[in-house]
Every structure is written in C-alpha cells, then in structure tokens.
Amino acid sequence: MNSLKQIFPKGDLIAFAILAVLLAVVFPLAMDVFRLNLVGKYLTYAFVALGLVLCWGYGGILSLGQGIFFGLGGYCMAMFLKLEASSPENTAIQSTPGIPDFMDWNQLTELPWFWEPFHSLSFTIIAVMLVPTVFAFFIGLAMFKRRVGGVYFAIITQAIAAILTILIIGQQGYTGGVNGITDLRTFLGWDIRTDSAKVILYFVNLVLLFTCLVIAQIIRKNKLGRILVAMRGREERVRFSGYDVANFKIFVFCIGALFAALGGAMFTLQVGFMSPTFVGIVPSIEMVILCAVGGRLSIFGAIYGALLVNFAKTSFSESFPELWLFAMGALFISVVLFFPNGLASVYQDHIVPRFKKRFKKQGKPVAVKPRVQTAKNQPNTTEKTDDVLTGGTL
Amino acid sequence: MFSDYTANELTAIFAMQGFAGLILFSVLVLMALGLAIIFGQMGVINMAHGEFMILGAYITYLTSNVFAEYLPGLFDGYFFVAMILAFITTFLLGMLVEWGLIRFLYKRPLDTLLATWGLSLILQQIYRSVFGAREVGVSLPDWMMGSYALTDIIEVPINGIFVMLLTVTIAIGVYWLMYRSGWGRQVRAVVQNRPMASAVGINTEKVDRVTFGLGCGIAGIAGSAFTMIGSTGPTSGQLYIVDTFLVVVFGGAQSLLGTIASAFTISQAQSTMEFFLSGSMAKVLTLLFVVGILMLRPQGLFAMKIRH
16 A cells, blocks of 8 residues: 555645635635636536547547446436426426426326336436446446447447437436436525535536546556556456456446546536437537547646536637637647647646756756656557556556 | 227338438448448458548539529539539549558557548538538429329338439449459459559559548448538538448448448338437437447358458
8 A cells, every 4th residue: 555645755745735725715715606606616527528538549449438327426416406396386387296397297197116216316426426336336337348449439338328318308207318318406495506505516527636646646646546547558468467347447448437426426416407309319429529628647736627628619609609619629629639648747747847957956866757767668559558658647 | 009009000101201201322332332342351440431522412513503603594404414524523532532541550450440531620610611601502493392192191202213213223333343353353352452552463452542532432421412401511420330330330331232231121110219219319219229239249240251
C-alpha cells in the first residue's frame, strides 16, 4: 500500500486545492443562483469525463456509451422523485390517482412492478449506484473476457446506447417516452426547485465530485493505475506477465459507469428532469469530447474540460446558434489533430516549464518524464505509445 | 402474434415485407460497402459517413430539380445522372477530407472517430445553412412508380427492384475492384503491410486517398438510393451510422460478402418484425440480436483469418 504522500504528491495537492477554491468559493460568490445551477449541471458531466479519464486515458478503453450509465443513474433518481411528486393528492384529477402523469396519459392503470421499489429512498440510492455498475459489469464481462477491445468495443457500446434510447422512447407508458420524466418537485418533502435547495445541491454535488476525484487519484497512483497504463501500451505483455487483463478492464469500466451514474443522479436532482436526450449516441460522444478537450490523461483536465466546453456551448448557442456546430466541430478536429492530450498537455508542456524557470527551487524533474522518453525511443512503437505523452503530475 | 393470420396471408406478408426490406437492404449495403472499405480495409472510423450519404441525397435532390426545371423531357433519366454526380462529388470531398484530416490520424484509429464526428457536425450545419432545416423529398420519374403484381396479393415495388439491381451491380463492381483489379491488390497490400507495400513501389498515400474517396463515393450513391425511401434532412445521416457500423462489424470487418449477408439479415429482420411489432421494438430486437451475436462471436459472421 502506498503512503499518503505517494498518492497525493505536492503538485496534485495544489491542483486539488485550486479546484476546490474555484468551485467551492469563487463560483458561489461570483455567480447568481441560476448560473451556479448551470455550473452544477456542467459538473455532473465532469463525473462522466472523470470516469472516461480512467477508462479511456488510462485503460485505453474508449466507451461511446457513457450516456447509458449517466441515463440509468439519472432515471433511477428521476423515478424516485416522480413517485414522490405523484402522490394520490397531487394527482387527484387523473383517472388513476397515485401513478405518474405520463402513465395515466398512456392508459396505464397501475404502477409497473419495476417502479414499485422506487418508493424507498434507500433502495433508490443503492439502485443509482448498483444498476449501472452491474450493467457495465455484464457488458465488460461479455466483451473483455472475449478480448474484444478498441474500436469494436466502442461500436458495441454505441449500439447499446442506441438500443436503450430507442427502448426508452418506444416504451412511453413506462418511461415517459421522448419527453422523459419531468415535473419533479420534492425530495423527501424538501422542495428542490427553490434557490436555497439549488445552492445546497450544488455543494452536495461538489462533495460527491471530490470523492470521485480522490478515488480516481488513488486508483491512478496505485499499482492498479500503472497496470492500466501498461495494459493500454502493451496489452499482450501485461497478459504474459500473469495479470488477467480482462478483470482490470472490467473493474475500470465499472468505476467509469459508477461515476457516470452519480453524475446522472445529480443531474436529475439539479436540473429537475431526465430525458432520453442524455442517454443516446450524441450525448455519449459529447462526453468523450469533454474528456478529450480537458485532457484524457488528466483527472483535473476532465473537470476543466467539462466546464469550459459547456460554458462555450451555452454562451455560443445563446448568441450565435448557427455558428455553434461549426465551432464545436472545429474544436473536436483541432483538439484531436493538435492537442491529442487536451488542455492539460498545453498546461503541462507550456505553462509548467515557465513556472519552473521562474521558481528554480521547484525544478525537480517529474518522475514520469524519462519513462516517456524510453517509450518513444523504442524502434517498433505501436499506435498506443503516442498516448503516453504526458503522464506527469497533472 | 402469428395466430391472427392464415398461412396464405402470412406468406404474402412475409413476401411483401421482404420486398419492402429490399430498399432498406440496398441503402444499408451501399452504406456498409463504403464503410467496409474505409473501416475494414483502412481501419478508419468514419463517423461522418452518414453525412457523405446525405450529401449524395442532396445532390440527387438538386439534380432532380434542375431536370424538372430545365430538361423536363429527360426527367425519366435524371436518376442516372444524379447517381454519377453524387458519386463524383462525394468521392472528391472524401479525397479532400483524407488529405486534410485523416492522413494525420492513421496511427490513432480511435481519434479518427472524434475528428470525423467533428467533421460530421460541421457538414450538418453546412447542410442546414444551405438547404434549410426542413427535410426535402424528390419526386420519382413515372416509370419508377407503381408496383409489379406477382400474385393477386403480393406486389413488388418497381423502384425496389431497380435499387436492388443497382446494389447488386455496385457490389459486384466493388468486389471486382478490390479482389480482381491491380488497384485492389495495391489496397490490400497496403492494408496488410504498409512499409513493405511502400518498399515495392506502391504509392501508399495515393492508395489511401483514393480508397477513402471511393468509400465516400459509394456512400454518395447510397444517398441517391436513400431518396427513394425517405426524405432528406441535415441530420438524416446520423440515424444510419450506428446501423451501418453494426452491419460492417456483424459481417466481419474485412469481408465484403459478410457485409452483404449481414445487411440482408438486419434489414429483413427489421422489416419483417416491423409488421408485427411497433417500429421501435423491431429495431430494438434487431439491434439486441446483433449485439448479442457480436458478444458471442466478436469477429463477426464471416471473419477472415489474418495475422496482425
């Protein structure tokens, strides 16, 4: 077991502190409740991006189906809130009081069996975490044990995202169809639509996000993280060294799913609805983009990426709706072409060295750098080694 | 679900739905053939493939308008002109994209996915700005309308037969090009061993560019065929991209025969089930079936044994 100092080296602690000050002090002071709620919404995507850093950046597993897990987590939470919102008193005008309104519109007369347990909050919280993780476990089990990876894995997860979206839209009576589950009001009698509730939820969201960040940091600084990186570079060698590669992949994929699900549940709580538009192919790819823009190797980059891209999206699509898709497309292309490791690599390669020049005493070489060099100097580098570029502190 | 129908009716239903599925089959095959070349041979994940198809559809729409306006006498034949124009436009655009974008990314296949996704967003917005957000449809020439009555209850749409013949021709053409022509041999050589192919004097860059262009060109023809089954909008292509990837992967990425067989299976399963279930459930079941098979047999139906 690594000591605390190894898991949280000085540079990372500073990064944690900067992020914490920015999110917990600067934003709440500088913004009104509406904007703060928006930031909270963006940060729910940061959960997904964080999971993708582990899966994709470290493990080399590109999942184009993170929307599945985001959606499952979000829907579990939405089902609980919806049941609370459709108490018999609230829905007295329906032909069957006590069931959600969209079920009544679709001529359902009783609550379907899989909705029943969502009356309980403890069940809901367990379901939010367990349903997506178990689902990811089975997908991972089926795929990684058969050594399906890379592009094929990406396409199949994408297909599953498509299936789930079509299913949710098609089964209108059970899921609310294309509109999703809307009109969510209270959480155990506490109105989540008020300003004070929004601020409190923002901080709950932050606490969860930092918990996930710490988990991610522990994973990546442990032996597990190094095995993941090794697996991404030379899967066969890790396998021949006696590790069961599939189990590591399944584990990290499940962690990614769990993070995404937490993000989804917090999304539902903060935004007040859940719909299939956050489940399908397009949102899933957008989540990958957040991660790519921030830096697929940096857990902090993922969060800044999620914030920046979504800020840009909101402000651009408010003022120039026509240009937004152009800008977004150009962003993807340029990030992939010029900054494969995202903003974090820009920071790492251009800003950090200048700081170091200025403050010579901190100029200790980063431990990972030499390893990168050897990887690059090997004569028969495969495609994967390009990604090993920055494995530094950030 | 079958008990409500007599055996005779069931045969007729299956036959009719089968023929209705043929157009879907044709579009899928043409899309998938292009993608099989790009993805199966070159390993590039082209998420903008649907947008190339839609470009072909828009070209067909423009050609039909031009013919209706200036050459009404020749309207019967516009489709052939449209097809050729669609091919040429998408072929050239494909080469341009390869030159400007794809060639930098051959070593990072997963990144081609992101970059081409960005490209597809840009193309969609261009279509929206140029053609408007509303979907457009083309009018077919008279001889393609109507249907041919096989028996008194089974009718076959004529445009379906036409598209079907077109698909067969193109599939044979692609097969000949890839496996019988000298150029196809070069493509396969580059795929199997790039440095060695280059050492024996093959211009690998040119081969890559033309291969990518060809894949996109076939998608353009698919777009022409697409105008017969649906109206064309800026985002219509996106709906097909997952299906197409599944077709290619399901068939075994490097096998053209597998691509055709899997396109047939998927389109027929979908079309037949659509009659008995709702459209969305038919789609869900088809996709689940394909994903299930792929989990059992990840290499696809017709995998070739190759060394990596």
